[in-house]
Amino acid sequence: MSELNYRFRDPALAQLALTHRSVGKPNNERLEFLGDALLGAIVAEMLYEVHPKASEGELSRLRAQLVNGQALAVMARELALGDGLKLGPGELKSGGFRRDSILADAFEATVAAVYLDGGFEACRETVRGLFVERIAALRRSSKDAKTRLQEWLQAKGLALPQYELIASHGEDHAKTFDVSCSVTEPLAFTAEARGGNRRAAEQDAAEAVLNRLLEQQRGA
Amino acid sequence: MSELNYRFRDPALAQLALTHRSVGKPNNERLEFLGDALLGAIVAEMLYEVHPKASEGELSRLRAQLVNGQALAVMARELALGDGLKLGPGELKSGGFRRDSILADAFEATVAAVYLDGGFEACRETVRGLFVERIAALRRSSKDAKTRLQEWLQAKGLALPQYELIASHGEDHAKTFDVSCSVTEPLAFTAEARGGNRRAAEQDAAEAVLNRLLEQQRGA
Incomplete structure (x- = not known):
C-alpha cells in the first residue's frame, strides 16, 4: 500500500x-x-x-x-x-x-x-x-538494445544480427565511429549509427533495427 | 512573425x-x-x-x-x-x-x-x-457536435441523424434528460446521453456517435 x-x-x-x-x-x-x-x-x-x-x-x-x-x-x-x-x-x-x-x-x-x-x-x-x-x-531490470534485439530474434528462431564498422572519423582524441547493424532474410534490414565509441554506435544501430522490426510487427 | x-x-x-x-x-x-x-x-x-x-x-x-x-x-x-x-x-x-x-x-x-x-x-x-x-x-470557429455530425453525414450523402427523448428523471427544478442519437444503415449506430437539458444531452449523444464513426473510418 x-x-x-x-x-x-x-x-x-x-x-x-x-x-x-x-x-x-x-x-x-x-x-x-x-x-x-x-x-x-x-x-x-x-x-x-x-x-x-x-x-x-x-x-x-x-x-x-x-x-x-x-x-x-x-x-x-x-x-x-x-x-x-x-x-x-x-x-x-x-x-x-x-x-x-x-x-x-x-x-x-x-x-x-x-x-x-x-x-x-x-x-x-x-x-x-x-x-x-x-x-x-x-x-x-532494463536490458540494452543489443540484448533485446538478440532475444527478439532468438525467440523467433532467426539468425543473430551482424555488426560492422563502416568508418571512423576524426582525430584520435575525438574519434567517431559509423557502425551498421543488419538482420538477414526474411527481415532483411540494416541500420547505421554514429557514436563516440564502437559499442555506443552498435547500441544505437541495434535499437534502430529493433524499433523497425517492432513497427513491422505492429503492422505499421 | x-x-x-x-x-x-x-x-x-x-x-x-x-x-x-x-x-x-x-x-x-x-x-x-x-x-x-x-x-x-x-x-x-x-x-x-x-x-x-x-x-x-x-x-x-x-x-x-x-x-x-x-x-x-x-x-x-x-x-x-x-x-x-x-x-x-x-x-x-x-x-x-x-x-x-x-x-x-x-x-x-x-x-x-x-x-x-x-x-x-x-x-x-x-x-x-x-x-x-x-x-x-x-x-x-469550432462547431458543435450536432453540426459536425450532420456535416459529416451530408458529405457522405447519408441520411441525417434522428434524436429521440427516451426519458426524463427527477423533479422539475433538477430534471435530467436521456436522449438517443441514431444514424441509419449502412452505419446503424445509436448512442445515448444524459444531460441537464435536452439540447446538452443531444450534443453529447451526437458527439458519441461522431466519435464512433470517425473511429470506424480510421479502421479502429
Missing part, C-alpha cells in the same frame, strides 16, 4: 476525480484528459533525468511501460482509489470499482486534481513520489 | 534544441521527447480552462488540431526557428530547414529547453503566449 502524500485544500476536487461517468455529469473524464497529459510530462522528465543516454525511442518505450492502463490500475489499487470511487448503479453491480480502465482513469484524474488544487510543483512532487521506485526498478 | 518571449540563461540549451540528429550526437531528439509531453500538458490545461463544458473527446480533438506536426511547423516558421537549425550535410543540401517534421521537432525541443532553463512556470507562460490566440480562434 502506498500513499498519495498530498492533502487536498478542496476535497470536492478529489471526489470529482473519483466520479465515474456512469454517475452522470460532472464526472472525472475532463480531469482524466488533463491528468493523462500531466502524468506524461512528469514521467517524461523523470526518465529524461534518470536515463541521460537513452534515445527518444527508448524513453518512449520506458514511459509506455510506466503509464499504460494496466500499470496505472496497479498504482490506483495501491492507493486504494477503488474505495472512494463513485459509480452509477450498473457499474456498481458489475464490480466497476475493480476494473482496470476505471481505476486507471481515476488515477489520472487524481493527478489533475492535485495540479488544480496545489499547482505544478505539488503535482510534480506527488507523481515523482509515486514513480521514483518504479523507475529505479525498471532501470535495474 | 511571433516571438518566443523567453531569454535563455544557457544559450547552449537553445542551440541543442535546434540541432537535428543528422549532425550526430548530442542532438535535439531527447529534448523533443520531453517537449512534446510538456506541450501536451500545457495545451491540455489551456483547453480545459477555455472549454469548461467540452468532453474529453472534444478536448482531445481540439488538442490534436493544435499540436500536430503541421501546426507546430507553422509555429516554428513564425518563430523563424529554421534560421537557427543545425543540420548535417545531407539535410542541408536537401533543404531540411524547410521540412515540416524537422521544424516541428525543433519547436517541441525548444519548449523543453525553456523548461530545463527556466522551470515550469517560464515554460508554461511561453507556451501560453504562443497558443493563446490560436486557441481563441479555434474556439470561435
